[in-house]
Amino acid sequence: MADHPVAALLRSAATCGPGLLVLDENPAGALPLPPPQWRALANRCDVQHQTQARGWDCICNDFEFSGYGNLQRAAYRVSKEKRVVEHVLQALWQTLAPGGELWIAGYKQEGIKTFAARAAAAWQAIAMLQRGDGGLHLYRFTRGEVAPMLLNEQDYHALMPVIECNGLTLYSKPGIFAWDRIDAGSAFLLAQLPAFLEGRDGGTLQALDLGCGYGLLALVLLRAGCARVFATDNNAAAVAAAQRNLALVADQERFEVSLQDCADGLHAPVDLVLCNPPFHQGFTVEGALTDRFLAAARRLLKPGGEALFVVNAFIPLERKAAPLFADVRTLASDRSFKVLALRR
Secondary structure, three states: OOOOHHHHHHHHHHOOOOOEEEEOOOOOOOOOOOOOOOEEEEHHHHEEEEHHHOOOEEEOOOOOOOOOOEEEEEOOOOOOOHHEEEHHHHHHHHHEEEEEEEEEEHHHHHHHHHHHHHHHHHOOOOOOOOOOOHHEEEEEOOOOOOOOOOOOOOOOOEEEEEEEEEEEEEEEEEOOOOOOOHHHHHHHHHHHHHHHHOOHHHHHHEEEEEOOOHHHHHHHHHHHHOOEEEEEEEHHHHHHHHHHOOOOOOOOOHHEEEEEEOOOOOOOOOEEEEEEEOOOOOOOEEEEHHHHHHHHHHHHHHEEEEEEEEEOOOOOHHHHOOOOEEEEEEEEOOOEEEEEEEEE
């Protein structure tokens, strides 16, 4: 799948090098081949892998730009999260050499006009606009000698104590799904967990939180007494937060947090998988994501092991799961969500 703002960025910005392309969670599978002397940076490992498959030199981190300086060009397709956009714009502007160009792209309904106006005011720079189809906006800024004002003075990389859960204060940050709250879908899944675990020997269970975010489901599994818990996510920020939160309740020997796309590097078979899978990639709905999480759960479960999935009520998880699992049953449902148990 192509992301048209990224393609538009490269057509306009990458006329000559060197430059840096910054990617968030928007699809990169149809990315053009890299222009000479262009590199890429992504905050998600699946986007990194897609970008590398297209021949790009791409690294993955939580939008850390300390290794870059005096860039001649930078291009950024704006993210969904306001605080992430502020940080990336701020950091890229500071890495540009005088006379360097920053290009940003996105759709009008995504708020790009507001971001461009705020950046122009903070940097005392002119936002040169190109319009495309469907409300696509492409802005070019040229850095002068004026010292920039900050779009946001908060430390983007700092994990903050923002979520209260059963007497614990959990740490999170912008850029993580539902970063400042307990997601309603995860809460609905956790409400079914005590009855599901009743009668099972938690001390023998190996479990996986697949797409862990800041680690809520994995933390509950540890507190329920599971012998060992794995937690994986494709988002660099989520992995850092989950590592910190799980350390609040267990020794390092009982858990393992890793940056992986649908647990693709995990091989240890587990007895139980908990998953609240995403169905958006960037600003678009991506139904194939659910299929990939189902396939990962089946691959990693021991024979007889079970996965609990929570999804929005309209997603046909029963139909998607039926060819992969021996038994598919609904544990709970309401107008918003449903929780399914899938047995290997």
